[in-house]
Amino acid sequence: xxxQPPPTLRExxxxxxxxxxxxxCALAKNPQKRANADxxxxxxxxSKACGTQFLADLIKKYKLKK
Numbered sequence: 416x417x418x419q420p421p422p423t424l425r426e427x428x429x430x431x432x433x434x435x436x437x438x439x440c441a442l443a444k445n446p447q448k449r450a451n452a453d454x455x456x457x458x459x460x461x462s463k464a465c466g467t468q469f470l471a472d473l474i475k476k477y478k479l480k481k
Contacts, residue, residue, distance in 0.1 A: 437455070437458050440454070
């Protein structure tokens with residue numbers, strides 16, 4: 416992120432505005448403007464996609480595999 420422009424979606428029209436905003440928040444070039452994990456978890460894309468407990472369970476599952 417520091418030296419390259421953020422990646423772009425190949426077909427942006429196929430993605431919702433909420434998802435594109437989520438990516439923009441996560442991939443902001445300036446670290447002070449980039450969302451942290453807590454902010455991203457509160458983003459409408461995540462809150463509409465599934466409950467945060469689902470994500471927490473998924474993270475725990477993959478941590479156990481390591």
